[in-house]
Amino acid sequence: MPDNQNFNFEISLSVLNHLGRNLYRNFITVLGEAISNAWDADAKNVWININRESSTFSIRDDGVGMDSDDFQNKFLKIGYSKRKDGGMKSASGRPFIGAKGIGKLALLSCAERISVFSRKQGLEYVGGLINNSDLDRAIQSDLTPEKYPLEGLNFDLISDLIDQHPQGTIVIFEDTKEQIRNSIAHIKKMLALSFRFTLIDKEFSIFVNDEQVSINDLKDLVQKTEFLWDINNCQDSFLNALGNLKHDKIELTTALDIKGFVASVELPRHLKITGTEERATIDLFVNGRLREKNLIKHIPTQRIVESYIYGQIHFDSMDSEGKDPFTSSREGVVEDDANFQALLDYLKRDALLRIFDDWDKYRLRRGEEGDVENERKTKKQRKARDLYTATQDEYRPEKDAPAKDQVDAWLDELRDDAEFNVSAYVDCFLSENLVRKYLEDKRVPLKPNIEKTAQEWRDREANRKGEANISFSIRKGNNDLSYLGMDDLAFSVERKKDGGKSQSLWTDAVSYRPVRNVVGHTGLLTENGKAHLSLAYENIKARVKKLVSGIDKG
Structure with a gap:
């Protein structure tokens, strides 16, 4: 009774x-x-x-x-x-x-x-x-x-x-x-995110309408996770379920008494918990229970990576005898708590900086978009890589083709060289065509030996068109300037000053010509070749910019 x-x-x-x-x-x-x-x-x-x-x-x-x-x-x-x-x-x-x-x-x-x-x-x-x-x-x-x-x-x-x-x-x-x-699936997903002990302690289970809350309730998130950062060797069965990682787990360490992980998904929409209005975020857990959701809201960086990452930080010693760092609603942490501030400081000054850089590096390596705010690569380098990434898909074999793995490997191997060559070609295109425009505008006459060089290239092109049975014009503009390389163009610009004796632009053009020709003929450069070409381009760009801006009127 x-x-x-x-x-x-x-x-x-x-x-x-x-x-x-x-x-x-x-x-x-x-x-x-x-x-x-x-x-x-x-x-x-x-x-x-x-x-x-x-x-x-x-x-x-x-x-x-x-x-x-x-x-x-x-x-x-x-x-x-x-x-x-x-x-x-x-x-x-x-x-x-x-x-x-x-x-x-x-x-x-x-x-x-x-x-x-x-x-x-x-x-x-x-x-x-x-x-x-x-x-x-x-x-x-x-x-x-x-x-x-x-x-x-x-x-x-x-x-x-x-x-x-x-x-x-x-x-x-x-x-x-x-x-x-709310649907049963929604409630199970939210409980799976809110109570880590139900996922890691075999002696404790939660059931909703007789369906056990488990890692399976987060399978959409698990399947779309591509990178993982493990903090202080976190032992968690959730991490063992991440079977689609695109890179080996990255280890992070800190003297703070914490364990946990940060992971990233392929696309920002993959952080949305299916069937809910919730998104996975980087959350703080104490003794197995969610205590502060979305830690990054305390240290916003406005970096694109934020919309790709989620994780869990376990800081059990935050809840020690004689201390109560949690708000009255139990839905947050008192912000001035010393342990909490130490955690935020570690994330801001250490962990997130490493994660942001790794994420950008590994995304680019896979041919995906990276973090445009990361200064490790210039905007031009990123655009060149994006162009290669968009183009390479047109060359990938169908998924059931026998040689797909081999061709995919080749395409991945060419990615870094393509980024450099595409960027170098744009520099070449702009610098040479701007000098042509300058010479046309100034009506600078060409020396006979330069005109002869242009005619030789014109004749060679005519022969190639005949062999290809092409009767229409293929070159926009048929003047001599369109057939000249940077060395002859530079000589024509500078000869009027002192008879061509100093010829700084011409010197740089001669220096970069053999390496530029490798790029022009889709060859692959050595690291020394890339360094040489990059240095020569910097000099040429500076001189061309000065030339066409009207500072150097001669």
Whole structure:
């Protein structure tokens, strides 16, 4: 038989109103408080059952349960913390999550009537019904807690559970609010993101309508994860499930007492949790429970990489005896907490800088778009690589072609050279054509030997057109300048000054001509060749810019 004694809250009802019903806005947070209580009570299982048709749901656990003294002097005593009696851990050694003793009031925020049934092994159920309408009237009448006893329990609500529930707590929510309209899949995904211990502790399981919350609820995120950074050798079965990584795991270390990981997805939309309005972010966990979502909001960088990354940082020592760094709503961390600030400083000054650079490097290596804010590559280099990436797909064999792997490897091998050559060709095109425009504008006459060189190239082209049976014009403009290379163009620009004796532009043009010709004929340059060409181009660009801008009028 149930214990029929009267129970009442041990707190001013008006304070209870402010603390409980107005403090919690997130349905997952409400579920989280009940799940956290089950964890602290050494439960092995939590069952959440939702019935939308009747607007009810229940949360049941198989923890140690409560007797009448526990229910009155611990559960209904707002502000009671189990840590005062039992230290920082439960009887089985689990780290306690609850600290302030007010989280239980979250249960009042999402339903009209809340019934709490609890019993210890071998004892009868204790508990009571909290009716929010009656509670409102009691608050308006300024009743003392003693004048507002909880209503008795209706055991018909759990008639089908009593025989299979020898101990633990059952909370029944009737006439619930809008939150339970969320799909079961949505709730499971959010719980999987919010409670790491359900994924990593085999002794604790959460079920929603008899479906266990597991890594499978995050399979969309898992499948689209391409890079992983492991902080202080984090041991997590979630990481073992990441089977589509495009690069070996990258190890990060810090003296901070943290473990965790940061990962990136292929596209920003892959961070959206399917079927929800939520996105995966870099979150802080303490003793297995989400304590601060989206850490980067505290240290925004406005870098493109932010929209690709998510992760979890576990900082269990943040919750130590005598300290409580969490906000009253339990949905965040007190921002001036020293440990929290040390964590943010590590992320801002160390981890994220490394992650941003690695992400950019490995994305570019794979032919994907990188981080345009990263100064490691110039805007021109990135555009050249983007052009190569867009073009290479036209040459990739079909996925079932026998030589696909080999050709893909060749295309990947050519990527860095293509980036350099494409960029070099643009420099060549602009510098030579700008000098041609300058010579046309200034009407600079060509020396006979230069005209002869142009005619030789014109004749060679005519022969090639004849061999190809081409009768139409292929070169835009048929003047001599269009057939000359930079060395002859530079000589024509500078000869009028001093008879061609100093010829600085011509000297640079002669220096870069053999390397430029390799690029022009789609050859691949050595590193020394690239360095030589880059230096020569810098000199030529500076001289051409000065020439055509009108500074050097001769």
